[in-house]
Amino acid sequence: MVHITKPKPNGHFISKFCGAGSACSHTQILQKPPPPPPPPTHQLTMKPLTNTNLFKTPLILKITAFTLISITFFYLGKHWSNGGYQQLLFFSTPENSISISPNNDRSFNITPLISLNQSDQPLTDQATTISPHTEESPPPDPNRTFGIIDSDGKMSDDFEAGEFDPDIVENWGNRSEIESGSEDLRLWAKKYELCPVSMREYIPCLDNVEAIKRLKSTEKGERFERHCPEKGNELNCLVPPPEGYRPPIPWPRSRDEVWYSNVPHSRLVEDKGGQNWISKAKDKFTFPGGGTQFIHGADKYLDQISEMVPDIAFGNHTRVVLDVGCGVASFGAYLLSRNVMTMSIAPKDVHENQIQFALERGVPAMVAAFATHRLLYPSQAFELIHCSRCRINWTRDDGILLLEVNRMLRAGGYFAWAAQPVYKHEQVLEEQWEEMFNLTTRLCWELVKKEGYIAIWRKPLNNSCYLSRETGAKPHLCDSDDDPDNVWYVDLKACISRLPENGYGANVSMWPSRLNTPPDRLQSIQYESFIARKELLKAEDKFWSETIAGYVRAWRWKKFKLRNVMDMKAGFGGFAAALIEQGFDCWVLNVVPVSGSNTLPVLYDRGLLGVMHDWCEPFDTYPRTYDLLHAAGLFSVERKRCNMSTIMLEMDRILRPGGRAYIRDSLDVMDELQQIAKAMGWQATVRDTSEGPHASYRILTCDKHLLPTLRRQRKMAKKGRISKEEGLSCYQNMLTGSSCQKGEHSVIVVKHNVHCTDDLLKSKRACPLFIKSDDEKGKALCQRHNPGLQEIEGVNTKEEVAWYAGKRMAYIYKAKVKQQGTHFRCIWGKVTRPHGNSGVVRAKFKSNLPPKSMGTRVRVFMYPSNI
Known part of the structure; x- marks a missing residue:
């Protein structure tokens, strides 16, 4: 061992102990002692440094003592660190410590305790000991395991690896890698391909050809109802726009004309051109405003109804209307100018794409049919239900279809029927009129007016007429436990829905005051709050009013050409009410998910449109329907029931190219939603809410541009697709x-x-x-x-x-x-x-x-x- 001392410029010495042929083991920085007085010149001599002199100095004693003390403390610290101080880096070693379990002398059957879910549990929960003398109930059925560890805790050779997707390897280069800045997490989002061109007007639950072929009967219109694809066959591609698609003509011009290239179907012109429905002029479709029964225009037709029954009072007493068999929705289009919201419905492809024409015009519409299930609207929803040559046999099966109309018609509401049996005197048509008149009489409807080809009935305000009928009169009243607002996959019932004894639903306010007046049915719906419901409704309205005002200021929403808007989780309708308050010239379809409370009665009592839906299934509308999709708190709830990418792909299908989606949800779903949006070709940005950057919610703003979609089509053309x-x-x-x-x-x-x-x-x-x-x-x-x-x-x-x-x-x-x-x-x-x-x-x-x-x-x- 050699001791080497080197001087430093700061006046200190570096002391090293080095062995022969080895690196120096210890280094110590020593302060330089005060210099002694310089000796006389004749006494300056060089003495050699020997090992004997080294060990005689007191320095070696100090170094030896310091080393012994260090080793002692290191040993004590290492011993104490086994008791729970492993987090201290000083006491940690790169080697794994192995300790003997206190249960080493006991035997347990741990197979039922190994599950996938336990991998997320804390370590203390798994280490809990179980006394062998305590009798406990047997453990629950084990969850599905992969068998990586056997019952002895050893690695198994025949464990299950799960499903293998070969596309992951083949399409590895077609994935986008995103790294999270806050966590060591990588999210992979596969870029979605375009669907075949033949699917450009695809509605998954209404175009399921295989399911329709398996139907036992189609006599009652079963083929027009929902038949969603089975699990594993869901939509997994992006529905392309038609050739030559252009941004829609803005409202109100779109009421009278739309681009031919956006809805390239001329059959309706050939079938209904003579009835003043629709015509084609160069690259546009034009809508003169006529219909089968009002070829002289919808405005004159509406004036005639108002003159027949002044109490209808469009835009005042009558706010929400249902138009059955709507054609191209000219009836509802012209009611918009009278402050009336009309839901126009028709089956798919009775006349080619009539609902698609309605939506392209900017008129509220849905694909729906009177068949075997209830329509997805609540009881007492509409002040007026209109049928003009809607080609529905209202008297079949003991009037079960008209009983569905009766369920949705508000107490004191009106049913207008414009059809040939009203005014023609042929024997067959007269028999149809007699059947219709008898059925409406047994429903206690009052024939208010019959003029020309229009007949208008009024529904009673209460149940007194129903109870005063003869014993055994049909149709009978529904059972008291029947919920008339339960509509999701519920069969039609050949009974009369009871009206509430307290008059709820019949005494709504006039428009527009009803929008901000808490309705009576707010107290009767099933909701988690029992007392402060009115306060909750007002608080929701205030929140969305302030939020939309912020959107207008920050993101210039007034510059967006919004017309068709959907609120995917509507609640009490505060979002739609805020858009009306801000003066947006648009209509909002409020969707109430089946996973939450049924607030549809409240929405309609406020004068808003709404529908029930399960977002784990496709929505019944044509592609490219909406300009804006709004989802607040939707994905954090629905992700427990289905894959979020399923909902996002459905959003892409129904969103117009150039449209926008605003998703407001919890922070833990934002990263995944953003990657899915980018994989679909959307431009997606996560933004802070008004609460600031430390809030638990974020806003994902998405733009679906037209150009990326067209570029993808060009790439597909290069590949021959x-x-x-x-x-x-x-x-x-x-x-x-x-x-x-x-x-x-x-x-x-x-x-x-x-x-x-x-x-x-x-x-x-x-x-x-x-x-x-x-x-x-x-x-x-x-x-x-x-x-x-x-x-x-x-x-x-x-x-x-x-x-x-x-x-x-x-x-x-x-x-x-x-x-x-x-x-x-x-x-x-x-x-x-x-x-x-x-x-x-x-x-x-x-x-x-x-x-x-x-x-x-x-x-x-x-x-x-x-x-």
Whole structure:
């Protein structure tokens, strides 16, 4: 052992003990002692350092004592750390400590205690000892285990690994990895593919062909009811928009016209064009406002009803209406101007996509049918139920369908029937009228007015008429234990729903005061609070009023063109009431989940629309229905019942391209929801609530843009999953929002999304790209060009690019201008070098040069390419 002492600049010494051939074992920094007086010059001599001198010094004694004390304390600390101080890093070692269990001399059967759920329990719970002398009840049935550990606690060789998905390995590169900043957690979200083009109008529970084929009977309309896909066959792709889809025309213009490309079905024009329902003009459908029984217009028809029964008082006494067999919903569309909310319903595809036309117009509508189950609306919901040539046999099966109308009709409400039996005198029609009149009489309905082809009845205000009927009169009253508000998958009942003896539901306030007046039925619904229900309703209204006001200020909601809105967990309807208070020109469908309290009676008593639904199943509406989806506290509840991705995919199906979704929920679901939204192609951002960054809730704001969807369609076209024409049309719309007819290979680029006209071309505000595509006979299929420039032939495939070397052609590139931002520009030039493999060329331009920063030789894309 050698002791080496080195001086340091600060006046200290470094003392090291080093063995021969080994690293130094200890290092100690020693202070430099005060210097002795300098000896005379003649006494300065160098003495060698020997081991004898080293051990004679008192320094070695100090070092030895310090080492012994350190070892003693280290040993004591290590011994005490076994008693629960493992968290102290000083006393920890990298080796695992093994201690003998106090139960080593006892035997237990631990197989039932090993479960998947116990992996999340604290360590102290698992270590609890059980006395062998205590008699306890046998443990519950064990949960499903994987068998990784056997009964002796050893690793098993034949454990179950669970289901294996080979797509995880194959599609590993198609996943997006997100790392959480606060935890060591990685979330993986698989990017969803587009569904086939044939599913662009897919309604899962109404288009289940296999389930419909298995029905024993369809005589009563069973095929129009819900038949949802079985578990494992749920929707797992993104429903694409139709070819040429465009942002909907805003309200109120949409009441009278919609884009043909958004609902490309002309059969309804052929069937109902003569009845003034609908007509086609160029690229739009127009709605003159007529109907089968009111070909002269809905406004005159509504005036006639008001004159027949003035007490109906649209917009005052009558606020919520149900239109059965609505057609294209012109009846409900024109009632909106009279402050009346009309739910328009019809079966799917009786007339081609009539409900889809209604929703595209911005009118409240749902796909629903009178068949064998109750409709998803509460009792005493509507002040008026209207049927104009709705093609329903109200008297079949002892009037069971009209009894369903009676259940939903408010006490004192009206039923208007416009049909041929009302005014025609043919024998068959007269018999139908007699049957209808007799049935309504037994229902205690009063025929208020019969004029022309309209008959209007009124429902009684109480049960006195029902109780005064003869013994055995049919239909009979329902049992007292029957809940008329229970509607989810409940069969129709051939009985008269009883009215509340306290008059609840009949004495609602007039509109608009009823919106802010707590209704009587607030006290009769099943709710977790028994006393402070009115206070809860007012508190909810106040909360959403302040919240929506904040959305308007912070996120400029007034600039959103909101028309069709859905509140996915409505509660008492405070969100919808706040939108009305803020003056939004929209309608809200309030959805009450089956997993919560049934507040539908309260919603309708307030003058709002609502429906019952289970969000673990698809919703009965067409794709691309709503501009805004709002979900507050929904996913934290429903995730206990089903996968959140199932609900998110359904939201994507019913949300319009360009629409928005606002999800307000607890913090623990936000990360997963955000990753699912991004996997669907949404732009999703998590934001703080008004409570601040430390609140337990967050807001996930999502935008469903049209362009990413169209880009995905173009990628699918490259893979051969959709046709070349469909992919080309998608790319046309991505650039301009316009397209040629199907099968034509023409692209036109317009600055600022303005259509090209002669005036615009002369003013140079628009810049078109000319591409000519010829068929086999040399006939031009589609061409567009600027008359002031030379006509240039285009290309159809990438292989033809080389042929155009040296030819003048039109190209598109992205230009960034300070005043206008980034936009597409069209330039003309000469091809200098083609790139046949990529569809990218280099060209030299003599005029209309791009910005100087890009030079005269610019890399540009040529369209169309071989999609």
